[in-house]
Amino acid sequence: MNSVKWTMFNLHFWCMSLDWSVTILTVPFLLFPALAGYPLGILSDFGVPTDIQVYLIVTLIITVSASIVTIFENRYFQMFARDRQWRHFRKPILTLNYIFAFTFFIPALLTVPDQGPALEHVFKVSNANVLC
Structure with missing residues (x-):
């Protein structure tokens, strides 16, 4: 169990x-x-912007996925690849997984348009569907 702790x-x-x-x-x-x-x-009570909160949630979801991949990779390494070439590539690849988890959503976050008019439209559509 020490190898997977x-x-x-x-x-x-x-x-x-x-x-x-x-x-x-x-x-x-x-x-x-x-x-x-x-x-x-x-x-929201502390004034953190919505886009930062969305970034937090999306990043944590991908980080959980990266840690699941890390567990599977650890099991593979312990059972089959300890004496193979994979031991040289595993740490850089796992590091890239976590770097990717924290950075892949940044381009989408930087291109979010103004949410004011869109939010008004969504509330109008929501109220129309509730009244029907």
């Missing part, structure tokens, strides 16, 4: 962080006619 701790840490961020920090309220939402959590 830190990778399991890594997975537990990221899963727990994702759980806390969804249930306490952001608490997303979804608006279903459009694929939209609004944060109602503690971070």
